[in-house]
Amino acid sequence: MRTNDPKGRTMVLAIGGYLIVKLIVNAIAGGGFSVGGLILDIVLAAAMYTGLQYVNYGVSVVLAAAVLVHLKYNLTHLPESLLYLIEAALDIGCILLLIMHGNIKQHFTNKWSELGELFGGR
Numbered sequence: 013m014r015t016n017d018p019k020g021r022t023m024v025l026a027i028g029g030y031l032i033v034k035l036i037v038n039a040i041a042g043g044g045f046s047v048g049g050l051i052l053d054i055v056l057a058a059a060m061y062t063g064l065q066y067v068n069y070g071v072s073v074v075l076a077a078a079v080l081v082h083l084k085y086n087l088t089h090l091p092e093s094l095l096y097l098i099e100a101a102l103d104i105g106c107i108l109l110l111i112m113h114g115n116i117k118q119h120f121t122n123k124w125s126e127l128g129e130l131f132g133g134r
Contacts (some may be wrong), residue, residue, distance in 0.1 A: 028057025
């Protein structure tokens, strides 16, 4: 797989790992385990790995939607929802990295028209 910025790819892989670890921590904390959530997180991590243009924005939208959907409940059920507010803050940090960090933005410069070449095709 070709990357345009190895540091950006490493950071993106860390964000993908965070998404999966977050799901496991939520399951342990009593939020329940979701196979659909695991599949989504794996798909998001794999999509970010490709470095395809605009995938970073798509992942950011998914993360922002998750934060917004749960924000009201988490704010009104303190202190038992403190872990989830911390999670929301980390999600917002990931969103900011995905859309603003130079190395990460450089990683997401692979063209969709070159998709076959990215995976070793002709």
